[in-house]
Amino acid sequence: MNELLEKYWEGTTSHEEEQRLKRYFASSSVSAEHEVYKPLFATLHMESQEDVSFDAFAKVNKKGLFLRKLDNHKWKSLAVAAGLAALMTTGLIYQDSIAPEPDLGTYDNPEEAYEATVNALQFMGTKINAGKEKLEPLQTLEVKKNEVFKRDVLENAVDSLKNQNQNQSEK
DSSP, X not given: OHHHHHHHHHTOOOHHHHHHHHHHHHSSOOOGGGGGGHHHHHHXXXXXXXXXXXXXXXXXXXXXTTTOOOOHHHHHHHHHHHHHHHHHHHHHHHHHHHSOOOOOOOOSSHHHHHHHHHHHXXXXXXXXXXXXXXXXXXXXXXXXXXXXXXXXXXXXXXXXXXXXXXXXXXX
């Protein structure tokens, strides 16, 4: 019986051998080592005795969405559309494969690379300096605001009040 079970787990049993296994596990003479398989074969035995005449699709419309027959004209249209899609995809792939590689600005000569780097850094420096110049009106605005609100005077007054409160609390 062990050899038959091994064949069953490998999926190489014949129909007669499977029937023999079902009869063995349905009987009361199952050995202790095979008791663990008994519920499995009992379930298989019960399923084999169920009524298989049930048709889940009996009430489904014969002209359902997936069963609808397409006429010749629709099949031809579908084939043409699929062909065009395949042709366009192939063309796009081919176009990408023959596109020239962009010039990445690499240099063979180290001196040329150094000069290009210096030029790029100088360009960035001029842009940053121009940005700083545009911030100068904001600095003068900050000075004017401090003058109007006399921030230094207010801060000194607040500090002196804090000192007075500390002195009074110490006494």
